[in-house]
Amino acid sequence: MKDIIDAVFIDRDGTIGGGCSAVYPGEFELYPFAKEAIKLLKSLGIKIFAFTNQPGISRGESTIQDFERELLGFGFDKAYICPHGEDEKCSCRKPSSELLIKASNEYNIDLKKCVVIGDRWSDMLAGSNAGTKKILVMTGAGNEALGKYRSKWSSIQPDYIAENILDAVSWLML
Template identity: 65%
Template sequence: MYRNIEALFIDRDGTIGGDASVTYPGAFKLYPFAKEALELAKRYNIPLFAFSNQPGISKGECTLQAFEDELLSFGFREVYICPHSHTENCSCHKPSPEMLLTASQTYQLNRKNCVVIGDRWSDMLAASQAGMQAILVKTGAGEEALGKYRHKWIDFEPMYTAKNLLDAMNWLLNK
């Protein structure tokens, strides 16, 4: 499977670290297994892209640069962040696929060969609308996405539901 993967799009909060809430750079901590998972992708030359909603930016609580610097330091090739609140009616806030579509166009990626890994229903819906495959991780808000919010993405089935990011990466590499 990994030979066909052109890129991985990975959510931040609840997927690589933190929890279901937003933790700003400086206080954000990677899950113990996340560093190993990200290094595995790099070892297999799979480009990593971060994509995340960060409404605190538009509220002046943190800067876009702080999020970008943090995510690039974790090994992501490129960072796509929606800085808007869901009430601002922007076109980039997940579950909109805009960040995924922009990245796939910029890097000339075949969306069918891209995988989204996230913990929220909005990650799954963005993947579906972008024509990408997806893996739901049970960390962060993953259990809620499978239960309370499953109705929001009922027409989309993830290719795998993983315990965490490392489980997702191992599954992708061994499928």
């Protein structure tokens, strides 16, 4: 493995399944290769955390508990979820790194030894602000993050651009 990794933070929608828009628990389907990627990380004893913005929670369309149950069922050790919409001006919504910092404090992990894997500019910015490695996946909104929204994170370079989450995890294992 490239380096010792304390934890991997993985975005939900577009990274492990679904697509470019939010799909609520019960309807959300993992990409087949995401199951293998999660298994690989688990076999190495690496902590796996979901970190996701889910504004539908604040609109009453789902609950944090539903998301947590689903993500834990996929094999995540813990889910860090921002339930707020953009207009709510909270401090936990990505691109803020607050969810990463919260996990770091709860699990006593060094964020410089962590990796963020996601498909959006907000994932890359959150990782950069926290000092993690960053991997952009080309599933979900990955193409938009590199093209249409590149100006939002132009000074930041991902450590790797992966075809999908399995490619990202395979790269980490080199």
